Amino acid sequence: MRLLAGAVAAAxxxxxxxAVAGATPNPVTAWYMYGSAASDLKSYAYAHGCDxxxxxxxxxxxxxxxxxxxxxxxxxxxxGAVDFSNTRFSNADILSALERxxxxxxxxxxxxxxxxxxxxxxxxxSGSGMSSTDAWWAGFxxxxxxxxxxxxxxxxxxxxxxxxxxxxxxPSWESPSVTKQLVSGDLAQGWALxxxxxxxxxxxxxxxxxxxCNNGWHVSDVGYVSYAALALPLPEIYYxxxxxxxxxxxxxxxxxxxxxxxxxxxxxxxxxxxTPAASWNTLNSLNNGLVESELAxxxx
Amino acid sequence: xxxxxxxxxxxxTLAVVAAGAGGGFALAGSISSxxxxxxxxxxxxxxATTDSSTAPAPAPASAPQPIPAQMLSADAPxxxxxxxxRARNGWLVSDGKTLVAVYAGAAGNDPSVGRVVIxxxxxxxxxxxxxxxxxxxxGELTVTAAPLGRAAExxxxxxxxxxxxAGGRLLTLDLGTSRISREPHGTPLP
Numbered sequence: 444m445r446l447l448a449g450a451v452a453a454a455x456x457x458x459x460x461x462a463v464a465g466a467t468p469n470p471v472t473a474w475y476m477y478g479s480a481a482s483d484l485k486s487y488a489y490a491h492g493c494d495x496x497x498x499x500x501x502x503x504x505x506x507x508x509x510x511x512x513x514x515x516x517x518x519x520x521x522x523g524a525v526d527f528s529n530t531r532f533s534n535a536d537i538l539s540a541l542e543r544x545x546x547x548x549x550x551x552x553x554x555x556x557x558x559x560x561x562x563x564x565x566x567x568x569s570g571s572g573m574s575s576t577d578a579w580w581a582g583f584x585x586x587x588x589x590x591x592x593x594x595x596x597x598x599x600x601x602x603x604x605x606x607x608x609x610x611x612x613x614p615s616w617e618s619p620s621v622t623k624q625l626v627s628g629d630l631a632q633g634w635a636l637x638x639x640x641x642x643x644x645x646x647x648x649x650x651x652x653x654x655x656c657n658n659g660w661h662v663s664d665v666g667y668v669s670y671a672a673l674a675l676p677l678p679e680i681y682y683x684x685x686x687x688x689x690x691x692x693x694x695x696x697x698x699x700x701x702x703x704x705x706x707x708x709x710x711x712x713x714x715x716x717x718t719p720a721a722s723w724n725t726l727n728s729l730n731n732g733l734v735e736s737e738l739a740x741x742x743x
Numbered sequence: 744x745x746x747x748x749x750x751x752x753x754x755x756t757l758a759v760v761a762a763g764a765g766g767g768f769a770l771a772g773s774i775s776s777x778x779x780x781x782x783x784x785x786x787x788x789x790x791a792t793t794d795s796s797t798a799p800a801p802a803p804a805s806a807p808q809p810i811p812a813q814m815l816s817a818d819a820p821x822x823x824x825x826x827x828x829r830a831r832n833g834w835l836v837s838d839g840k841t842l843v844a845v846y847a848g849a850a851g852n853d854p855s856v857g858r859v860v861i862x863x864x865x866x867x868x869x870x871x872x873x874x875x876x877x878x879x880x881x882g883e884l885t886v887t888a889a890p891l892g893r894a895a896e897x898x899x900x901x902x903x904x905x906x907x908x909a910g911g912r913l914l915t916l917d918l919g920t921s922r923i924s925r926e927p928h929g930t931p932l933p
Contacts, residue, residue, distance in 0.1 A: 567818065
């Protein structure tokens with residue numbers, strides 16, 4: 444009986460959501476993380492969590508994307524990231540910051556729910572000395588820390604929250620073989636969805652073939668890092684060309700791989716060719732409604 | 744983040760949505776996504792919209808500290824996508840309340856166009872802005888001189904940076920006005 448009641452309640456909620464299907468979503472802020480010390484990172488993350496909750500539009504789940512910079516192996520047994528102030532932080536430091544973001548969201552929570560994502564990037568992984576195996580472990584530990592965050596959220600009664608991982612995977616920044624290891628490591632650990640908020644730089648803008656992209660990548664590689672295993676695409680759509688490229692990725696996947704490719708949403712920015720709303724609308728118009736309503740925005 | 748396309752999708756999604764759920768990928772429930780994602784997608788669908796605990800969490804004990812003004816070399820991670828900026832280098836400062844980062848290079852879609860991207864974070868107001876400023880057909884830009892160190896933490900937020908074009912010409916970026924001008928007389932670029 445309880446199950447039936449639950450199903451009815453869920454149907455009502457979803458039918459309500461259906462009424463607004465197709466509407467351009469409101470953006471939520473995604474943050475670049477800077478800090479000269481672990482205490483800074485925690486303070487900033489707390490503030491970002493609170494700000495996100497206060498500004499959250501609507502009652503649906505939104506992604507709070509915190510981009511901690513480039514994934515790094517810090518020593519023989521420690522992984523983490525080097526942030527945008529060029530400061531190296533261990534995953535333990537980053538987890539502490541993520542927990543403060545959860546605290547901040549909880550303290551300022553007004554409506555809806557949140558998926559707090561531990562974001563990093565594939566920026567110059569091999570250039571920093573990381574091997575493919577190191578990149579695999581970076582993805583593994585990233586997912587592990589996301590699960591640690593979920594444990595923290597659960598222990599604190601933050602039932603409006605969950606946690607996942609994300610990566611700004613840019614073809615121009617690293618080879619496909621090394622970058623794919625981030626996704627594979629995440630899958631091996633098994634907890635976190637792996638949002639790809641990167642680009643399909645240099646990929647073809649039409650067709651559905653496995654064409655070449657920047658830096659030795661192909662459309663199939665972008666498809667892999669954005670939709671294989673636990674990966675999901677939140678692609679950067681800054682210009683019309685980006686929407687065209689990601690449409691090719693989607694078409695290639697559907698013609699050659701398992702499952703139907705869809706976009707949970709997009710990543711946008713201010714100060715570029717397309718406004719955040721235009722970015723979402725452009726991708727959605729090219730993909731026949733296969734774009735969900737996440738709109739993470741750097742600069743909003 | 745999640746919406747539905749049709750009532751058919753509602754029906755298809757019911758199987759993975761729990762009562763009181765705050766969200767989930769509607770499309771994931773109505774189309775065939777790789778099986779490896781199923782557990783994680785189901786997890787999203789069971790998140791509530793309220794917390795079971797109403798006890799407030801403690802705020803961080805310390806406020807963010809200033810970050811001394813510093814140059815960012817090419818090996819420092821760049822947050823700006825190559826589609827927007829082919830970065831050469833950057834510069835960063837924070838007084839603990841406001842952070843400004845400047846990234847210089849060329850436009851991602853046209854290497855002949857010099858571009859800087861300014862990231863500003865107002866931590867008190869919870870705001871972040873990203874602004875791209877083009878210098879015209881200068882080729883890629885490089886930050887060559889900027890305020891540095893702790894003494895510049897506050898003043899540098901609205902100070903000036905010197906930029907060099909690919910052809911060796913010097914320009915000035917005024918952070919107060921977010922405008923690029925020619926040196927030595929500060930003539931605004933067209």
